[in-house]
Amino acid sequence: MKKLMAMLLALAMVLSMAACAAPSETAETQTATEATEETTATATETTDKPFDGTTITVVTTSSGPITAVQNNLDEFEAATGITVNMELYEFQEAIDKININAAAGGSDVDVICYRPIQETTTWYNNGYFKTLNDYIAAADDYDYEDFFPSARQVTTVDGNIVGIPYLVEGEMLWYNKKLFEEYGVSVPTNFDELLAAAQALYDPDNNVYGISLRGEGNSAVTQFSGFLYGFGGDFFDDDMNATMNTPEALAALEYYADLVALGPDGQAASSGTADGINWFNNEITAMRIDAYSQTFNHNDPDTALVAENLGYAAFPAGVNGEATPYNIVAWAWGISSTSEHQDAAWEFIKWASSKEMEVQSMLQNGFSARTSAWQDERVAAVVDPELMAVVEETGEVGYPYDRPHNANSSEVRAIVGQMIDLANSGLRGDELAAAVEPLNQQIQEILDSEK
Amino acid sequence: MHLRAWINRNTKWLFTLPTLTFVVVCIGYPLCYALNMSLHSWRMSLVDKPVFVGLQNYIELLSESRTLHAIWFTFKYFLVASFFEVTLGVTLALMISKIKRAQGWIRTGFLFPMVATPIAMGYVWKMMFDSSLGLINGLLRFLGIATVNWFSAQNVFRSLMIMEVWTGTPLILLITLAGITGLSTDVYESAKIDGANTLQTTFRITLPLLSPTIIMAFLLRGIELLKIYDIILAMTAGGPNQSTENLNLLVYTYAFDYMQMGKACALMIIFFLIVMAFALISMALKKRIESRYL
Numbered sequence: 230m231k232k233l234m235a236m237l238l239a240l241a242m243v244l245s246m247a248a249c250a251a252p253s254e255t256a257e258t259q260t261a262t263e264a265t266e267e268t269t270a271t272a273t274e275t276t277d278k279p280f281d282g283t284t285i286t287v288v289t290t291s292s293g294p295i296t297a298v299q300n301n302l303d304e305f306e307a308a309t310g311i312t313v314n315m316e317l318y319e320f321q322e323a324i325d326k327i328n329i330n331a332a333a334g335g336s337d338v339d340v341i342c343y344r345p346i347q348e349t350t351t352w353y354n355n356g357y358f359k360t361l362n363d364y365i366a367a368a369d370d371y372d373y374e375d376f377f378p379s380a381r382q383v384t385t386v387d388g389n390i391v392g393i394p395y396l397v398e399g400e401m402l403w404y405n406k407k408l409f410e411e412y413g414v415s416v417p418t419n420f421d422e423l424l425a426a427a428q429a430l431y432d433p434d435n436n437v438y439g440i441s442l443r444g445e446g447n448s449a450v451t452q453f454s455g456f457l458y459g460f461g462g463d464f465f466d467d468d469m470n471a472t473m474n475t476p477e478a479l480a481a482l483e484y485y486a487d488l489v490a491l492g493p494d495g496q497a498a499s500s501g502t503a504d505g506i507n508w509f510n511n512e513i514t515a516m517r518i519d520a521y522s523q524t525f526n527h528n529d530p531d532t533a534l535v536a537e538n539l540g541y542a543a544f545p546a547g548v549n550g551e552a553t554p555y556n557i558v559a560w561a562w563g564i565s566s567t568s569e570h571q572d573a574a575w576e577f578i579k580w581a582s583s584k585e586m587e588v589q590s591m592l593q594n595g596f597s598a599r600t601s602a603w604q605d606e607r608v609a610a611v612v613d614p615e616l617m618a619v620v621e622e623t624g625e626v627g628y629p630y631d632r633p634h635n636a637n638s639s640e641v642r643a644i645v646g647q648m649i650d651l652a653n654s655g656l657r658g659d660e661l662a663a664a665v666e667p668l669n670q671q672i673q674e675i676l677d678s679e680k
Numbered sequence: 681m682h683l684r685a686w687i688n689r690n691t692k693w694l695f696t697l698p699t700l701t702f703v704v705v706c707i708g709y710p711l712c713y714a715l716n717m718s719l720h721s722w723r724m725s726l727v728d729k730p731v732f733v734g735l736q737n738y739i740e741l742l743s744e745s746r747t748l749h750a751i752w753f754t755f756k757y758f759l760v761a762s763f764f765e766v767t768l769g770v771t772l773a774l775m776i777s778k779i780k781r782a783q784g785w786i787r788t789g790f791l792f793p794m795v796a797t798p799i800a801m802g803y804v805w806k807m808m809f810d811s812s813l814g815l816i817n818g819l820l821r822f823l824g825i826a827t828v829n830w831f832s833a834q835n836v837f838r839s840l841m842i843m844e845v846w847t848g849t850p851l852i853l854l855i856t857l858a859g860i861t862g863l864s865t866d867v868y869e870s871a872k873i874d875g876a877n878t879l880q881t882t883f884r885i886t887l888p889l890l891s892p893t894i895i896m897a898f899l900l901r902g903i904e905l906l907k908i909y910d911i912i913l914a915m916t917a918g919g920p921n922q923s924t925e926n927l928n929l930l931v932y933t934y935a936f937d938y939m940q941m942g943k944a945c946a947l948m949i950i951f952f953l954i955v956m957a958f959a960l961i962s963m964a965l966k967k968r969i970e971s972r973y974l
Contacts, residue, residue, distance in 0.1 A: 325936050436812050436821070445919045449935065492812035494829030498836065498920035504810070513812040636711055637723065640938045647922070654833065654921040 231481045273463045276575020280573040281310030284543070287577065288316045288330075289342040290323045292560065293595025294395045295523055298581050301589060304579050311573050324348065331357040331567060339568040340577055345392060345558045346630045347638045352563075354636065358391040359564040364575045365390060371579060372601075377628060380598035385555040392561030393582045394598040395590070398522035399623035400544045400554035400631070407538040408437060408515040419546040420459060420484065423516075427491040430515040439491035441505035441517035444498055444653060446646030449485070451631040452519055453649055454552045457481040459547025464633040464645060464672075469680055471672035473648060476664055482661065488653035497653035510535050521620055522559060525594030528613070541615045543622045558598060596620065633672075636679050644675075645669050711952070718946035724939040737905040737946035746922065747916025747930065747947065752925040754954070756837075758905040763843045766898055768845065770890075774882060776853070777860045787857065788848040798847065802914020809915075833920055840924060842916060847911065848904070852897045859893030860886065891969045901964040906955050927951045 289295055295317065302313055318326060323342060330338045331352070341353065352358055365373045373381070376394060402423075406415060412430050417423040427439030430621035443449035457463065462477035472478060489496050493508055502519060506526045509517040510533040515528075530536040544554035562578045564571050580586060587595075587602040592611060602608060609617075631639035651664045689695065718737055722730035741747045776786055793801070808815045809830035817827040830839040863886065871881050887894075909928040912918065918925035918933075925933075931951065933945035 322934070328724070328936075328939075369939040433827075438812070446921075494827070495809075495831035498831040498916055507810075507813060511813055551866070577697055639938075640723075643933070643937045650919065 233608065260550075267583040270390070278308075278310040280576060282312075282569075283310070283570050284312040284314060285339040285570050285573050285577060286314045286316060286337060286342040287342075288318065288323055288326055288338050289340075290320050290560070291317055291487070292589035293593040294397055294524060294560075294587075294597075296593040297586060297589035297595060300593070302588065309573075309576055309580075311576060313557075313577060314568050316384070323524050327357075327565070331441045331565060332357065334567055334576075336565075336569045337569050338565050339574040341563045341565050342395075342560050343392065343563055345394070345561050346632060346634050347642075349384070349386060349391065350634075350636045351638070353386045353389075354389055356566055357563075357568045358389075359568065359571050359574075360389040360391060361393065361564065361575070361578075362390050364579070368579055372584065375599050375601050376465050377598050377600065383410045383558050383629065384561050391422045392563040393578055394558040395556065395582055395587075395595075396522055396560040397596050397598045397624075398520035398559040399556035399620065399627045400518065401521045401619050401623060402516060402518050402542040402544060403457070403524070403527055403535075404507065404516045404540045404542060405509070405512055405514075405538050406540045408512065409540070412515070414435075414515070415544050416540065416542045418542075418550060419550070420456070424487060424491075425544045426486070427488055427516065431491045436513060438493045438496075438508070439516065440488055441492055441509045441519075442485070442489050442496065443491070443502065443505060444489050444496045445521070445650070446650035446653070447643050448502070448646070449489075449649050450633075450642050450645050451555070451646075453481070453485050454628070454631040455518075455544050456485050456547075458553035458555075459545075459630050460548075460550060462486065464641065465635070465676055469635070469676040471669045471676055473645060473667040473672060474662065479662055479665065482648055482652040483657055485649065486655075489653055512538075520559065521616070521623065522594075522596050524616060528594070540620045541613065543619050552622075552626045554623050554627050555629075555631035556623050557629060580669075618628065635676060637675050641672050641675055644672050686700055690867060699945065714948050717942055718940045718949050722936075722941045724941045730942065733942070736952070737943045741943060741946055741950070746925075749922070750925050750927050750930040751950075751954075752923065754906060754928075754951075757844070757908065757926060758902060760837075760841055762850060762898060762902055763903050764841065764845045765848040765852050769849045769897070770887075770894060772849070772855050772859060773853045773856035774886065775822070777857060787854065790853055792850075793847050794850045794854075796847075798910040799914050801847060802843070802911045803881065804817075805839075805846075806915050809839050809904065819917065831920065833923055833940070836916055836920065836924055840912065843911060843915065844908075848901055851901055852894075855893060855897035855900075856890060859890045888893040890964055895962065895966040895969060899959065900957060903955060908959060 295315075299315065300534050302315070306312060313525060314327075317323075324344070324347075327338055327341045327343065329335075332355075338354050341357075343349070372446050373390075377397070380394040380397060381390075384390060384394055402417070408414075408430060409416070409426075412432070414426045415422075417426045423440075429439075430437060431439045443452050454464075457478060460477045460481040462475055462481050463472055465471050465473075486497075492505075493513055496504070502523065505514070505517055505519065506523070508514040511529060512534050524541075527539055528532050528536050533539075544552055546552045562582060564574045564578065568574055582599075584599060584601050586608060587597040587599040588605045591605070591608040597603065631636060633645065635641060648665050648668055652661055654662055717730065719732060719734055720730035721733045721737065772790075776783070779786065807813070809817075811817055811827060811829055811831070814830075816830070820827050829835060865887055867889070868881060871885055876884065907928060908926065909932070912924055912929060914924060916924045918929045927947065928951070931944050931947045933942050934947060938944075
């Protein structure tokens, strides 16, 4: 009995010790739990900023969407912890930089920009792109379906999404309402009227000229394309036969050169868009034809004299009475296959092409490929309704390419550029046809090598 | 002790090694790579590997009128520009050397075109030559004189030369001025005693004594003129109708517009040989003149 009592007392003592010890043990457990919670919180925080400390390099060119990105970049960097190194280049320099980096297998570039019509085939074949399907599937609120179907199509190869379109553009006509009124000219609606208007406005004695157009061949190819289609021509046919020697293409070359000649002296040699913008902005030229994404150059009264007299018109109809402007995805985001920060690069693209950022892009004169951006009230409040109507019309009738769209697109483009140069140098009729023929043959050789 | 002895024995090699490494890595290797690539056909835009084609790139290039025109234009640009730059540079240097006051200011003033970024200057001059918005035609319009299309096929070379001479003359001028400062006064004193006038001392003493300096300035500027790229790119981009396309621009076009690296490298090698030949000829000329006058 004594033994039993002793055992019971011992048990009671153990239990009481345990009871005494319980609070401190609980405290330890709590501390442990708190620590676990803290770890979880830290882990959650880490999940929020999984790329904290990562630096990515974005190679791109100036445009409305890029201005929007730059304006809001601090928020993105603060939210994700990613440091974004934005490198802005002139169009071709950006492409060259990406090309060289990819060809050399370098990892200097993470987010790339590219021109879907020109680079997709080549870069896809060369394996420069990281496919985005998995990223898009995992991004719940992204709403990829919101992008125009044609824009999604042009950035997808064999079911692999390689790019996210960020700038669409189409060919249009801006005109100076004041000069049109002074010279009694009405807004041209077809090629004949366009030439007649440019002639009527050609007044060198008063330093007024008909039209700003890209003169130098290679640069002019894209703007020339609408005229080429308007005359019933094309760069090559469905069977990959070069067709720049056809009567339609030759007529388009002559017509384009006739228009270029109605610009200020030196337009035929002008290498790109800058001259045309300056002349039109300063009311030297009465019209300008180029991509509507360039409207931001003309509608700011602080930088453009023409802004207060700016008129918008659709690209004039061609010889068959049909309007044939191009309407394309000009630029898209992509991820370099050689990037070492592909997930962070996607985080950037996902943000830059989000619904809100696409609205911001539109507010910066960018032209989004997202349907929702065009329906946003903020956009409707600031974009000129005349311009909205032109963009809508261009979207309906536009050709989906504005340059040769084969694998060696750059080379064919350069050859077409030479043809434009020849027409601009004054060659016409048989002389032009004879000069174009060997160049057309060169295009054929390139196309044959791709068959 | 062994190490020190070894260092003492091989000092000349140790001092040469960094330069040698630089030359091999940064000049030798790219040159050999370009030489090898020039014998291949490779479109960088495609996944296909380079294919060995021997001298085909060279044969094709040298039978194309575009290449021949680019070679011709490279020389034309070099010859006309160097003629005006050397003549003007030396003349101005001789004149300025006679000015006693504000030499520093004058020299600094002439430095401006040299230190300006060529591509930026190219764009500035392009704006100045602009037919409608440009300063030059604006002045002509103000004076009631007919304006000029500075970028027409007939005038574009003239426009380029105006800018080129403006940019390139100061180098010749400053080198020549430095040369004049270094000339011994004894010769002039004896010439004066012998009754030589200013014209005679200039043509019989100053210029012959300066000739190695002038040749050196010509060599330096000449190589730059053969290699010129940025100014032409900014002003005309080779246009109109490729009439101002030199070898350097054509190399760029083949490499980055056409992505034909084989042809671009072949053209680069041709270009390299031309510059090399020019440098060797100039050096030989300099040596001959030095042995004659010094």
